[in-house]
Amino acid sequence: MGRIGGGETKSSADRFNYDADTWFAQLGGDLYNKFAEDGTRVHSGVFATFGQVSTSAKDSARGIYKNRSTTTGKINSKGYGFGAYYTSYFSNDVYLDTVAQYTHYRNDYNSIYGSDATQNGDGITLSVEAGKPFKYTNGLYLEPQVQLMYQYLHLDATNDGIAYVKSTSDNSGLARIGGRLGYDSVKTSKAHPYLTANVLTNIGRSPDVTVSSVRMNQNYSDQWYELGGGFTGDITKNASLYADMKYQHDFEGNMHGFAGNLGVRVNW
Template identity: 30%
Template structure:
């Protein structure tokens, strides 16, 4: 295969990863359940996030991506209420922008894992969310997000295509904190994410290029161990987190005229990290997380991630 084949074949799974990271988890976006507890106040929130990622994929030409991601996300609660049973509902909208750029390797010219080119893609996202916080602090969080992709993918000999298209991502997650005493809680969590990607047809000087992707499902099981402390009058909630992520492996197809190249992203990964929520004032909170992900089985995943966010009430 010519060297452009693995470059273009990496586009669908990398675009899905960009959208998945943009959506994130409830705690990456909002910090902690207690920041949503007062329905009389309307919080605005936001975060910046970044990754250093190395990801490999199975398939016809076994492409891999090694690069970085950076993104911004901001939202606003439009609706809040407290039910008769004491539960809190929040609903709102958000916008986000993220970009990924890095090098691609794959099977080409009779060689495995050959350096073949690079890609620089971005996604502008809009979404809506609904969150319920129950008595005792349990939560259920649903998100629906649309992403509009742009960018380019280019081989090492300068032949490439422009990237365009859309993606839809839906997530449902929940957690239930269990009090351990002395301010510590252990919160088991579960999340299910569905994605559908539609990339625009393109062409380079040798062939027409079209994309066809299956819907992809990713699941997460994990837990957070969180404590409480105070430093100089500021309330802090430090925590550790651990997650098992499983990508059920939707298949993407890239067609070069009549030649079909398939790629899969099936993997099981372990994520470990920690963070802290700081209540600066009654109305302003900031939160930060850091974590590292490595694959347990399937395709390679090596991801180092950082996240810094805020929540403001008035």
């Protein structure tokens, strides 16, 4: 199984803002499969992920000066991770998907003032998702979904020669509720389009950072929604192509972005 994805996010919360472009590649596959007579099946395996985020940091206060850009610097973040998944499909069509992943991060900071810094970090992500499709005779189906995520993130201290940034360790959570509406016709089973809608909520306090003894915390919205669509298509008997695109917007109007995925799934 392999996939690539990417997206763009823009934030305009308070004084300090950013524009971020993200892309990632993931490769993995099943190591264990089990099929029962009642239709229950289990898929379990491992995967590896590489991703990169290119961020342009901005200070809106600089815009009050004529001919001065609001951009204050660039951040290039890379992540190298590996993980495992365990997915169960039950005879009543309910599915339960659990994922665990470890990621090592490297952040390179480049300021417009000429000061540079490098920061390393490590993170652990756990996710549990459940859903159930309700199928109708005309090929339409409605699939409610719920997901809970937990993340631990540690970032080392760093110093760009001007300011000292203290190391941080944060625990955070994310809850998602939503679903998708799709079409899955037996007669035209080559392509399976669908639409998605979700509401997401951060759980826990917003992370902060201490720069030269000054603690900073940005006022981002804790809730946002996303709307999107996608499709899966059969390439061969054992291979399928899938793609999706989502638009994201917070309820306070300070952040919005796009995210997309493109991948190939192969069953051996």
